Amino acid sequence: MNPINQNNKYVFDIEVTALVKRFKEVVAVNGVTFKVNSGEIFGLLGPNGAGKTTTIKMLTTLIEPTSGKAKVANYDIGKDKSNVRKSIGIVFQDPSLDDKLTGRENLVFHGMLYNLESKVMSKRISEVLKLVELEDKADILVENYSGGMKRRLEIARGLMHQPKVIFLDEPTVGLDPQTRRKIWDYIIELNKKHKTTIILTTHYIEEADFLCSRVAFVDHGRIVALDTPEKLKNKMGGDIISLKVDFPINKNIFSKVKWIKNVKSLNDTLELTVDDGEKKILDVLDVAKKNGIKIHSVNLRKPSLEDVFIKITGKGIREEAGSFKDRMRMIHGRMR
Numbered sequence: 001m002n003p004i005n006q007n008n009k010y011v012f013d014i015e016v017t018a019l020v021k022r023f024k025e026v027v028a029v030n031g032v033t034f035k036v037n038s039g040e041i042f043g044l045l046g047p048n049g050a051g052k053t054t055t056i057k058m059l060t061t062l063i064e065p066t067s068g069k070a071k072v073a074n075y076d077i078g079k080d081k082s083n084v085r086k087s088i089g090i091v092f093q094d095p096s097l098d099d100k101l102t103g104r105e106n107l108v109f110h111g112m113l114y115n116l117e118s119k120v121m122s123k124r125i126s127e128v129l130k131l132v133e134l135e136d137k138a139d140i141l142v143e144n145y146s147g148g149m150k151r152r153l154e155i156a157r158g159l160m161h162q163p164k165v166i167f168l169d170e171p172t173v174g175l176d177p178q179t180r181r182k183i184w185d186y187i188i189e190l191n192k193k194h195k196t197t198i199i200l201t202t203h204y205i206e207e208a209d210f211l212c213s214r215v216a217f218v219d220h221g222r223i224v225a226l227d228t229p230e231k232l233k234n235k236m237g238g239d240i241i242s243l244k245v246d247f248p249i250n251k252n253i254f255s256k257v258k259w260i261k262n263v264k265s266l267n268d269t270l271e272l273t274v275d276d277g278e279k280k281i282l283d284v285l286d287v288a289k290k291n292g293i294k295i296h297s298v299n300l301r302k303p304s305l306e307d308v309f310i311k312i313t314g315k316g317i318r319e320e321a322g323s324f325k326d327r328m329r330m331i332h333g334r335m336r
């Protein structure tokens with residue numbers, strides 16, 4: 001792929017080639033290569049310790065890669081650090097606000113770091129506070145914010161200098177579903193209205209599925225799959241209709257049916273893999289009726305990104321994932 005389009009403008013906001021980061025004996029990132037198109041919402045999805053934050057830290061010039069190359073907004077992360085930094089916004093995984101300042105003061109401090117002129121700064125502060133709906137809380141101390149409000153303020157801060165590319169490291173970790181949903185709305189608005197390229201990390205499957213135009217599965221420092229959520233799910237080869245039946249049952253009755261792609265039986269449950277699950281449910285019930293099979297319940301399941309992750313890596317994202325870390329954060333009251 002050529003990074004320059006007909007108008008002589010680059011079309012990739014991020015180009016990563018064989019990036020490696022070693023911490024002594026730990027290989028945190030083990031040769032990742034990917035490109036993010038301008039205007040995309042791109043997700044790095046993987047369990048705890050997969051190497052997501054380390055990748056983000058290298059791309060945002062916070063740490064040096066051990067080897068490999070990357071460009072962000074067409075600037076080399078090694079040779080052109082200052083231009084990379086000017087082009088990006090970052091929302092860190094760990095909260096990084098000053099609790100003893102108000103929301104507005106945190107934003108002013110950030111604006112000063114970016115040398116924003118005072119008129120521009122107050123205009124931008126109003127804009128970003130409006131976007132994350134924190135106008136009425138702007139002048140209270142951040143220590144009195146809830147976890148969701150802090151996250152929203154951090155997102156607002158990341159946007160103040162109108163970056164071309166924004167990195168969101170676990171934007172909704174530890175937040176309740178309603179606040180998470182709100183933050184998803186801001187992310188989409190940011191991407192649609194301001195054409196900001198967004199790269200986010202998450203271990204929430206629904207988040208990657210809902211927000212991202214493409215998702216990279218990260219496991220043990222490597223990208224093990226990369227595609228649109230739709231195409232990744234299609235790799236599962238169909239929808240699953242599960243039937244609770246009288247036990248025992250001859251599964252050959254279903255295996256013989258041409259349009260049933262796979263049959264798995266687990267005690268009194270049969271799992272049938274089919275295309276177009278919604279349409280096939282009635283046909284499945286028909287086959288059961290004709291063969292005198294009594295069905296107690298039927299359930300249709302579309303494959304999730306979690307199913308695909310399990311298929312590829314042999315393990316789930318959640319069981320190893322953030323739950324423990326999330327709980328610790330909650331216990332320590334960093335996210336309320």
Ligand SMILES: Nc1ncnc2c1ncn2[C@@H]1O[C@H](COP(=O)(O)OP(=O)(O)OP(=O)(O)O)[C@@H](O)[C@H]1O
Binds near residue numbers: 026049052322
């Ligand atoms: N500064 C460091 N020194 C030593 N090891 C590190 C350091 N930073 C990260 N690691 C290790 O690198 C690996 C990848 O960590 P990283 O934080 O990138 O994972 P992650 O995918 O962001 O996980 P999480 O979902 O928990 O945020 C882990 O094994 C971690 O312990």
Ligand SMILES: [Mg+2]
Binds near residue numbers: 054093169
């Ligand atoms: Mg992380």
